Amino acid sequence: MNTLTCFHLSLGADHVAHLVLDRPEAMNTMHPTFWRELDEVLAQLHRDGTARALVISSTGKHFSAGMSLETFAGAIQMDDQSPEGRAAIFDLLTDMQATFTRLENLRCPVIFAIQGGCIGGAVDMVTAGCIRYASADAFFCIQEINIGMVADVGTLQRLPKLMPLAVVKELAYTGRRLGAARAQALGLVNEVFDSHQATVDAALQCAREIAAKPPVAIWGTKQAVTYARDHSVEDSLRQMGWLQGAIWSNAHVREAIAAMKDKRAAQFTPLSELKGFSEQG
Structure with a gap:
């Protein structure tokens, strides 16, 4: 695998893989390199079969602020001026959706440790995981509606399987923030911890317990x-x-x-x- 610029990946003797989003200066936003590297890492972990659990955590104040705004300014072409261009949007989104579906299809469980903002595309990503732990300052936001679009990479399909449909509609229509405590009460988050480090520690401990099973x-x-x-x-x-x-x-x-x-x-x-x-x- 090539050197990663958006992530740090480690695999311990306990068979727990730990993938860390590592662009805190950019609030761990998602741009084409992010998608490519995440896809490569997940494909490798799936093939190798060495990792028995995967923890995904982040750095800085926020877990991830979602899709990088400059991506919409040119890195991704969303041509709505012709039927051919609009058809290409379908294929582009299918490709992006497939990366997060890799999390769901990975041969081992995926545990997220979330701090600060989990916004837009980050909600798409964490809903594809198995277990979500959060720090007390964490919040979730379906940001897409706030910038004039529909969430399109998994949130609207997976979130209704995790929490009440009426609440999903409220969040998707308004773009309001869902705090960690209410997210736990609604079933999106398994447990809330006082600090980011405590959240990561809990995720790693859970992963080690899983990795000890067949x-x-x-x-x-x-x-x-x-x-x-x-x-x-x-x-x-x-x-x-x-x-x-x-x-x-x-x-x-x-x-x-x-x-x-x-x-x-x-x-x-x-x-x-x-x-x-x-x-x-």
Whole structure:
């Protein structure tokens, strides 16, 4: 992977990956380099299978102020003057949406540690994660309506799965800020902490607990939960049967029980490295 300019990535011996947004001077805004680097990092983590949990945190006063305004000034072409240009907007947005969907499809859980403002595109991003911790000063804002557009990279599709629809509509129509305490009460945030450091520490601790479980069982759990969110109970139970039949491991169950009895860390097989067909041979 090329040197990252928007992020800092580390992977510890505990199999926890930590991705840090690292442009505090620009409030960690999102520009084309941000999207490209995030896409590259997530693709690598997905292929490698080494990370068993991913924590995403940030630096500075705000988690992220969303899309960089200069991006709209020329870095991204939004041509509304012809049907061909408008068709290209669809393909551009599909490409951008796919980057955040990588978070949802990543083979390990994704935990966000959020401080200060989580604005616009940043809301799109964190709603694609599994767990959200926030510091007391955090707030969320569907900023797009305040600059004359519709949120288009996942917020309006994922947020109604996480909190009451009427509240989503209120935030999406008004562009109001949602504070950390109310976000927790509504179910968007798992827990609120006094400081940014405490939030990051809690996210890393949660990630370490996840990383201590069998990676394939965590993978299966993530698959099942995501599927159940979008399907009926009957369909989800059927999918669960196929899934459990595919990944069941007596060895993992025996090791988990033995480790609990012996009061030691369990040892589990990592996920297999993924290689595309063109990479074989």
